[in-house]
Amino acid sequence: MIRYGLAVCSAICFSILSACSNGDFIYGKALGDISQITGVSTGLEPKEDTLPRGIAATAAASGPPLIVGFNDIRVAIPLVAESGQSLTYVAPDGFVISMNKGFVTRTSGLGTDLNGVYLPADTPIFAGLNKAAKDELTIERIYEYWEKSRIKQDTVRCEFTSRPRKNGGAVIDEICSRYFEDKAFTNRYWTKADDTIECSRQWIHPKLAPLQFFSTDQQALTLDLTQNGC
DSSP: OHHHHHHHHHHHHHHHHSOEETTEEOOOOOSTTHHHHHSOOOOOOOOOSSOOTTOOOSBOOOSOOEEEEETTEEEEEOEEEEETTEEEEEOTTSOEEEEETTEEEEEESSSSOEEEEEOOTTOGGGGOHHHHHHTTOEEEEEEEEEETTEEEEEEEEEEEEEEEOTTSOEEEEEEEEETTSOEEEEEEEEEOTTSOEEEEEEOOOTTSOOEEEESSHHHHHHOOTTTSOO
16 A cells, blocks of 8 residues: 555656656646546646745745655755745745744645734744753744634644664654644654754645655655655
């Protein structure tokens, strides 16, 4: 079943990205063509490849693409804007994702939008997830996402756990729950020995599967982070 899933993943990836050359992703439409392949509508429509409203670039964008997985889809999305530590990636079909030091802060174009995730600039997780887990850190996150044409605010309390990896890094689970409720979701991060994030699986909306983030195209084409690690 896993091999079949990976085969489907590779086939879809090749179809969406148009081509792969020497194992590298070629830029192409990201998630807007999913409906043509799977028959499942994503709510995406083609848009001009321009910087979305509300995103202010303070520096020239220069850097590698963001390699993202959504269910069985794998895409490479180009960097278009930098604002402080925040990086914004935009696909030609209008899918937008913003990241801050490896953490998702905003998405749009999946039919349901994550309007923002609020983390203080001095949050300890920016200094290292492994240390945060060892210190048994607890943080509060505020998620805002669109629901029924309105912004819904969701406040969650997140705790960290850690287990070692063979490479000297760790697998960090960020277990988040709403106040007075059972656990709601878990973000998982695979870190290297230097505590940088190699791969991650991050929640963006209660009605969507988590997004997966990879360091290399080979990881993206061979792994499903909802089933195994990188």
